[in-house]
Amino acid sequence: MKPTVVLHGYEAVKEALIELGEDFVERRSFPIIDKVNRGLRIVFSNGNIWKDTRRFTLMTLRNFGMGKRSIESRIQEEAHYLVEELRATRGSPCDPTFILGCAPCNVICSIIFHNRFDYNNQDFLALARRINENVKLLSSPWMQVYNSFPALIDYLPGSHKIIIENTNFLRSYFVKEIKEHEESLDVNDPRDLIDCFLIEMKKANNAETAFTYENLVITISDLFGAGTETTSSTLRYALLLLMKHPEVAGMAKDESCESPESAWKMFLASLILGLGRRPLMLYPSSSPRATGNARTSRQGSAHEGMVPQRSADSVAMREEERRGARADMGTTILVSLTSVLHDDKEFPRPETFDPGHFLDDSGKFKKSNYFVPFSTGKRNCAGEALARMELFLFLTSILQNFNLKSVVDPKKLDTTPVANGFVSVLPSFQVSFVPV
């Protein structure tokens, strides 16, 4: 089996993802992903299919307002429904997982289907459940076993079967939506991402195009997968931290605060920083050689410089050792974003929730190059602006309408995410949303 190498630390991660970005753009193939999507989609695809699908997705999210006003009003509308749903709990303690999962899922629905759903709509509930289940299962330790021995495990029962069943269910739902869109498409007035993709399909005139029916189905499922659980677990983490640190909630709410915007930025940054506490935060790309590309000198230098085999920690190695180290063809390179987010020279107390990490000496918000929860370089998160806007608008709406009350002594709340495969899972908790 070919080796796997983990890049740790700011310098190594920056070198791989930015300076040598072109060489580190490929994603490793995973048997389970290949089985369900045949090499298509944005998140796990490579080459021109990935490039074209990513370009299309970024452009469409922008045209439909990602980072602009129109998406803001959609999120605000969803925030209104979220608040109403929380109000219906009448201040009784509840586990917020379900409700906080619905809101980001509906934002993606409105971008893809120009349609949101009531939180008790059966189609919506089935959709959300299957998406979340697949996201969790795909990151689970069992999938790591499957990906190592696919031929053997294929015949056994296990969660890989659930992933395939869920994928088939989601697929038929998306196909039904696409058919309805085809029947009512107005090429001069696209309503959503499906319409935009269908228009690109009409324009496409070569066999290599990314704009195929199959890739549309898979792109839709990718956006749900990438944009739902990530945002909802960050929201849940925010509530947990706000209960544990009520002084921060006060600071973010306090209109007399000299710079509430700055306080919010700090809060959001610190909260996302905390969520970076994953055992290992991806992102696997194969060694460029493994993809069969020509051995250009740039790729050569990528291997010599970036893939030390004697130690996983390239920063700790002497420069000449790094330059001398060579990787075998087919080496998988994992980039540890956590090691950057937890760099204690940049963030002195990385294990602690401390908005002060983002304050400069004069008390103003300061940006940090080490803040990479959305990754960096050519494959960074395509939904970062959308995610930031959702977090800001949903959390502000919640805090403007409710005081959060913990059922246990806030000091005893456990806020440490637990590692589970490639993702971290938050401890479950109860909260009362007491109307202000």
Ligand code: HEM
């Ligand atoms: C708090 C929320 C989110 C976090 C922390 C997050 C984080 C990430 C990270 C770390 C990556 C991997 C980047 C890499 O491989 O280097 C990623 C990729 C991606 N994210 Fe997000 N994400 C979030 C929300 C979203 C949302 C709302 C969307 C949009 C619909 C989205 C769409 C994507 C896509 C399409 C990719 C794949 C990009 C590519 O391979 O070219 N994400 N995200």
